[in-house]
Amino acid sequence: MSLAAAKRGERHAWRLPALPRRGAVSWFEVGLLIVCVALVAFELPQNLRDVIVLTFLFGGLALAWNIAGGYAGLISFGHAAFFGIGAYTSTILFVHAGVTPWIGLWLGALLSSAVGAFLAVICARLRGPFFILSTLAAAEVVRIGALNWSSLTGGPEGLSILPVASLASMVFSSKTVYAALMLAYLVICYAVTKALEASRFGYYLAAVRDDEDAAGAAGINPLLARTGAMALSAALTGLGGSLFAQYFLYLDPTFVISPDLSFQLALLPAVGGLGTAIGPVLGSLLITPLSELLRAYLGNMAAGLHLVIYSAGLIGVMLYFPSGLAGALNRLAAGGKRKP
Amino acid sequence: MTAVLEVNQLSRAFDALWAVRNVSFRVEAGELLGLIGPNGAGKSTLYNLIAGALKPSHGDILFAGRRVTGWRAHHVARIGLARTFQIPKPYRQLSVVENVMLTAFHHERSLPRARALAETTLADVGLSEYAGAPIATLTVGLLKRLEVARALAMRPKLVLFDEIMAGLTPAEVGSMTRLVAELPSRGITVLWVEHVLHAIMKTAHRIMVLDRGEIIADGPPGTIARDPAVVRAYLGEELNLA
Numbered sequence: 001m002s003l004a005a006a007k008r009g010e011r012h013a014w015r016l017p018a019l020p021r022r023g024a025v026s027w028f029e030v031g032l033l034i035v036c037v038a039l040v041a042f043e044l045p046q047n048l049r050d051v052i053v054l055t056f057l058f059g060g061l062a063l064a065w066n067i068a069g070g071y072a073g074l075i076s077f078g079h080a081a082f083f084g085i086g087a088y089t090s091t092i093l094f095v096h097a098g099v100t101p102w103i104g105l106w107l108g109a110l111l112s113s114a115v116g117a118f119l120a121v122i123c124a125r126l127r128g129p130f131f132i133l134s135t136l137a138a139a140e141v142v143r144i145g146a147l148n149w150s151s152l153t154g155g156p157e158g159l160s161i162l163p164v165a166s167l168a169s170m171v172f173s174s175k176t177v178y179a180a181l182m183l184a185y186l187v188i189c190y191a192v193t194k195a196l197e198a199s200r201f202g203y204y205l206a207a208v209r210d211d212e213d214a215a216g217a218a219g220i221n222p223l224l225a226r227t228g229a230m231a232l233s234a235a236l237t238g239l240g241g242s243l244f245a246q247y248f249l250y251l252d253p254t255f256v257i258s259p260d261l262s263f264q265l266a267l268l269p270a271v272g273g274l275g276t277a278i279g280p281v282l283g284s285l286l287i288t289p290l291s292e293l294l295r296a297y298l299g300n301m302a303a304g305l306h307l308v309i310y311s312a313g314l315i316g317v318m319l320y321f322p323s324g325l326a327g328a329l330n331r332l333a334a335g336g337k338r339k340p
Numbered sequence: 341m342t343a344v345l346e347v348n349q350l351s352r353a354f355d356a357l358w359a360v361r362n363v364s365f366r367v368e369a370g371e372l373l374g375l376i377g378p379n380g381a382g383k384s385t386l387y388n389l390i391a392g393a394l395k396p397s398h399g400d401i402l403f404a405g406r407r408v409t410g411w412r413a414h415h416v417a418r419i420g421l422a423r424t425f426q427i428p429k430p431y432r433q434l435s436v437v438e439n440v441m442l443t444a445f446h447h448e449r450s451l452p453r454a455r456a457l458a459e460t461t462l463a464d465v466g467l468s469e470y471a472g473a474p475i476a477t478l479t480v481g482l483l484k485r486l487e488v489a490r491a492l493a494m495r496p497k498l499v500l501f502d503e504i505m506a507g508l509t510p511a512e513v514g515s516m517t518r519l520v521a522e523l524p525s526r527g528i529t530v531l532w533v534e535h536v537l538h539a540i541m542k543t544a545h546r547i548m549v550l551d552r553g554e555i556i557a558d559g560p561p562g563t564i565a566r567d568p569a570v571v572r573a574y575l576g577e578e579l580n581l582a
Contacts, residue, residue, distance in 0.1 A: 018472030206431055214431065215431075217393075218494070220442070275433065
């Protein structure tokens with residue numbers, strides 16, 4: 001049989017595809033977790049440690065963004081606001097009132113969540129680009145507020161946490177501890193995402209995202225679903241903000257509440273695969289090291305060269321993997337199964 | 341008899357145009373009521389008003405003993421009103437069975453039981469083999485059946501069907517007609533908009549005719565088929581129902 005005939009035969013063997021069941025955990029995911037744990041456990045050079053800490057942190061943040069942007073269809077370019085609110089809440093409580101960040105980070109998540117819910121309610125009638133622009137504007141309001149409320153936030157001079165290692169102040173001298181902490185954060189965000197996928201509420205979000213009229217006719221309150229998604233997404237993002245503050249030990253509104261950060265949080269799940277659990281993780285595993293290493297090795301060579309290469313890589317991914325890395329991976333798995 | 345749905349002097353204007361004007365009717369429990377009329381008569385607007393997708397300009401709607409005028413769609417759905425959409429509105433990123441689960445949640449809060457109810461309902465409309473399939477693989481006829489399955493999985497008191505026969509093959513029309521005909525015996529009252537006349541005229545207990553936002557005739561199918569006003573506005577010629 002000729003190759004062409006064999007190919008035709010393969011096409012005839014095509015069956016009705018079935019979607020994977022929501023919330024199921026694959027061996028690929030288990031393997032990836034083992035690799036991540038190994039990355040924490042093994043001795044690595046300091047600069048790679050930094051990259052790993054940030055990769056895990058951004059993996060968790062991307063998962064958090066994806067709950068609103070991927071699962072509920074609420075594309076936000078303002079998630080840096082929730083990140084900043086989380087970071088500032090735990091840090092202000094610690095610096096001004098001596099509250100341990102172990103408690104402060106939950107309070108930050110709570111406040112972020114409340115702001116997220118509020119944003120969903122005031123943007124209730126906005127869809128598509130109008131919603132996106134509102135989130136961008138809302139984050140700018142938070143950033144300018146933080147810049148001007150100097151007595152609380154330190155304004156443009158920022159806010160520092162004393163670099164004295166202690167468990168109570170959640171400051172550590174070893175980067176391994178931070179890597180473990182960030183991995184724990186990523187795993188929590190992943191578990192929340194999987195639980196959401198397999199829950200009634202997760203289905204409600206998919207319904208509201210895919211067709212709001214049909215969702216309403218099915219008895220689902222679209223506003224309530226959107227508000228819940230924003231609150232959950234913002235809470236997890238705030239948690240990540242607090243962890244970042246404990247790692248970086250310095251906060252400044254122009255960085256932690258910047259539109260750049262908001263775009264980054266939206267970009268990672270978009271590259272990895274919107275509305276999938278594995279997508280944001282893959283996005284961060286690819287993009288965060290790429291951007292950090294390019295900056296480290298090429299940042300001094302020619303101004304902006306690392307950004308040019310970074311952007312070219314992004315364009316390549318979007319051109320060749322329009323449904324993200326997760327989509328490409330699924331096609332690969334499906335293709336593998338079809339072979340005899 | 342008790343009315344499941346009672347519509348009183350219902351009107352809705354879009355700017356200067358009255359899409360629905362002074363419409364009043366009752367749907368009795370266990371009835372299979374057909375609604376026909378030319379394109380643009382206001383049938384879909386009437387559905388949107390009853391189901392809460394649009395707010396009326398005037399008038400009253402009573403459903404299941406409650407005044408639901410101006411309620412939002414999800415509130416009316418929760419007290420037992422289901423509907424299909426003329427242009428199917430599936431959840432495109434979910435599988436067929438998951439689409440039906442979302443209405444099955446109305447009765448079954450747990451996922452496995454909702455899935456079971458959804459699978460039974462898919463069997464009723466002949467979609468079992470597509471349960472796990474993505475929406476993108478479905479034809480228009482299959483999407484219409486999915487709309488019906490979603491509505492029925494709610495086990496509603498009243499269902500509003502909107503052109504569920506369009507795009508179906510003659511054999512599919514036959515099996516769908518049998519399914520619709522037995523709904524009243526399952527405790528589901530039916531209001532049904534349809535352009536496939538032989539299906540609706542043979543199945544409905546009573547037919548209402550809407551033209552330019554107003555009801556121009558209301559009665560048993562045999563009378564409607566010969567009504568001069570209906571022939572003029574919609575049928576073109578008398579229907580032979582034999």
